[in-house]
Amino acid sequence: MDVIIDIHELSKKYKGAENYSVKPLSLQIAKGEVFGLLGPNGAGKTTLISMLCGLLEPTSGAFAIDGKTYESDEKELKKIIGVVPQEYALYPTLSAEENLTYFGSMYGLKRKELKTKIAENLERLGLTKFGSKRIDTYSGGMKRRINLIAGIMHEPKVLFLDEPTVGVDVHSKNVIMEYLTEINKRGTTIIYTSHHMTEAQDFCTRIAIVDRGVIYAQGTPSELIASTPDARNLEDVFLSLTGKALRDA
Amino acid sequence: MHKLRMSIQKELLLLRRDIGGVVILFAMPLVLILAVTLIQNAAYQRSGDSQIPILIVDNDKGDVAKSVFENMKDSHAFDLVTEIDGKPITETSAKNAVFSGKYQLAIVIPENLSSDLQAKIDQNVEKILLSFGLADSLKPKVAERIITKKDVKLYFDPAVQMSFKNAVMNNIDKMISKIESQSIYAAFKEQLGDEAGTDPFENQNFIAFKEINPTVGNKEIKPNAVQHNVPAWTLFAMFFIVIPLSINMVKEKNQGTFIRLRTNPVSSAVVIGGKTLTYLIICMIQFYMMIAVGIWIFPLLGLPALNVDANLFMLTVVALFSGLAATGYGILVGTIAKTQEQSAPFGATSVIILAAIGGVWVPVFAMPKFMQYVAMCSPMNWGLDAFYDVFLRNASIMEIYPEIALLFLFFVVTITIALLYDKKKRSV
Numbered sequence: 001m002d003v004i005i006d007i008h009e010l011s012k013k014y015k016g017a018e019n020y021s022v023k024p025l026s027l028q029i030a031k032g033e034v035f036g037l038l039g040p041n042g043a044g045k046t047t048l049i050s051m052l053c054g055l056l057e058p059t060s061g062a063f064a065i066d067g068k069t070y071e072s073d074e075k076e077l078k079k080i081i082g083v084v085p086q087e088y089a090l091y092p093t094l095s096a097e098e099n100l101t102y103f104g105s106m107y108g109l110k111r112k113e114l115k116t117k118i119a120e121n122l123e124r125l126g127l128t129k130f131g132s133k134r135i136d137t138y139s140g141g142m143k144r145r146i147n148l149i150a151g152i153m154h155e156p157k158v159l160f161l162d163e164p165t166v167g168v169d170v171h172s173k174n175v176i177m178e179y180l181t182e183i184n185k186r187g188t189t190i191i192y193t194s195h196h197m198t199e200a201q202d203f204c205t206r207i208a209i210v211d212r213g214v215i216y217a218q219g220t221p222s223e224l225i226a227s228t229p230d231a232r233n234l235e236d237v238f239l240s241l242t243g244k245a246l247r248d249a
Numbered sequence: 250m251h252k253l254r255m256s257i258q259k260e261l262l263l264l265r266r267d268i269g270g271v272v273i274l275f276a277m278p279l280v281l282i283l284a285v286t287l288i289q290n291a292a293y294q295r296s297g298d299s300q301i302p303i304l305i306v307d308n309d310k311g312d313v314a315k316s317v318f319e320n321m322k323d324s325h326a327f328d329l330v331t332e333i334d335g336k337p338i339t340e341t342s343a344k345n346a347v348f349s350g351k352y353q354l355a356i357v358i359p360e361n362l363s364s365d366l367q368a369k370i371d372q373n374v375e376k377i378l379l380s381f382g383l384a385d386s387l388k389p390k391v392a393e394r395i396i397t398k399k400d401v402k403l404y405f406d407p408a409v410q411m412s413f414k415n416a417v418m419n420n421i422d423k424m425i426s427k428i429e430s431q432s433i434y435a436a437f438k439e440q441l442g443d444e445a446g447t448d449p450f451e452n453q454n455f456i457a458f459k460e461i462n463p464t465v466g467n468k469e470i471k472p473n474a475v476q477h478n479v480p481a482w483t484l485f486a487m488f489f490i491v492i493p494l495s496i497n498m499v500k501e502k503n504q505g506t507f508i509r510l511r512t513n514p515v516s517s518a519v520v521i522g523g524k525t526l527t528y529l530i531i532c533m534i535q536f537y538m539m540i541a542v543g544i545w546i547f548p549l550l551g552l553p554a555l556n557v558d559a560n561l562f563m564l565t566v567v568a569l570f571s572g573l574a575a576t577g578y579g580i581l582v583g584t585i586a587k588t589q590e591q592s593a594p595f596g597a598t599s600v601i602i603l604a605a606i607g608g609v610w611v612p613v614f615a616m617p618k619f620m621q622y623v624a625m626c627s628p629m630n631w632g633l634d635a636f637y638d639v640f641l642r643n644a645s646i647m648e649i650y651p652e653i654a655l656l657f658l659f660f661v662v663t664i665t666i667a668l669l670y671d672k673k674k675r676s677v
Binding site: 053092093101 | 251252255256258259262263266267504505506508509510511512513514515516
């Protein structure tokens, strides 16, 4: 396996918290994979992704992405990752083009290249005629698509997606998932979290089911279904491993 | 450099899209400086259209009362009122009108003040001359009358400020002392006679005051309300940049754009540098706008024009470093605050406190000793001192160097704390 993300005994315990949000875990993700992190609310998915994106410092353990670490090579590492957060991380009073110009330039994209990338991505996601419109005039689905473009314009080697289709209409969701599949085929490794089991089952090449900071099971969707008695789909696997109790707290 | 340029461009775009915010950034300081200067100028210059009405109860009807009232009229500060609703004022009606807040001051001149003062002076002069053997032997001896002490009563509206009260009391005291001394001179003159038409006494003040002001070239820099207000309120306005800047940063955190930026290969120095330079540009525009208003708009409103004979380059240097200090403070507030409800009220209140302890409203020398030490900790005090040094004392760059260095240090310290705080938050 050609490993691109190598995690070793990585853990996170927030200051003042009684329990670990992520208990020491080790994981390897291969180049070109679509790796799904599934788990109920508070399972530790976002905490794990936040550590991998450099937003949180781990309590213990280490990891490397494409052989680089934040301690030794932060700037180079940030150049090869793309992040699509769950929130619409965009300036509402700026247009889509202005937002993308700014975020693209932060990745070092300049003038012609930047313009071309913006135009290509807007076209691919059906937003060309809305490019000069302010974000605060967009629908939820349109904002999600711009949010995605802002994270992939620089063609990252590794893309982190935190629930990229939450709250969007079926058409937008379809366009987004198709485009993500296309990006993955071009060689980008994708780490993805979602609550949509069907979407994850169709999209991911490998899945880890996480709960209370621990990986309960991992494998391809079909392996996970096969290894769980009476499971017909990924949702059955998920409920079997994490239980049916509500996780509101 | 490209990333920094794009950051500045983005900040400017965000400001441009918030027209209301931009108007507030530039219009409010203008309204502030115009209002404050017009009010202060009226308070200190007391032109004809801003006279304070004073109730007069003249029970004396003599020369002393006449002289007091003439002096007050000549000062152009007071409008002497002798009737209310067409009726002559009595001590009781004056007292009621003042204590109810309709008027701020009433003066009651006691009965026989002039005649008793004259009689007292005559008695005293005669006693002195007698002791020197100079008394008029032909003048018939009159039995000495007991003259009681007279009180000029002043009734003040309780809402009147202490400073106003003191100023009025000092002025009246001065007037009465002058009248007394003039009466004494007149009494001596009358007793000693007028030899060959010469006046034995020089009635003019021997000691006089002459104010010497600093000069730029051959021109005297004469301080006035405008010279004091423009630097003070310009600094105040510059520090109010803390509010929009901190709100901008809190919004970025809430929108998630701040998180996105932290995952981008861009250093905090570029992000903070973009904000610092953008808001510094705003501060400098505010500064030049206030200077322009002082020079060209104030005279149109009957105010003295701002005198900028002082070096504009030096003023720009002071404004630049003051702007840096204000921006650094705004970035610190924006980094620590979690919500706009935290950043806006805290930013506004803390700027008002810094202004108050920095001497924007009350001069530092007039503060209690302890507060004078506290004032030394306010960046607005350093900026104000530097502005006054350039504006009013014609100081050189070396003379304002300590204040400039402190302002820059304040910027460095606030930015460092903001960066450390942000780093600490990441490791939670």
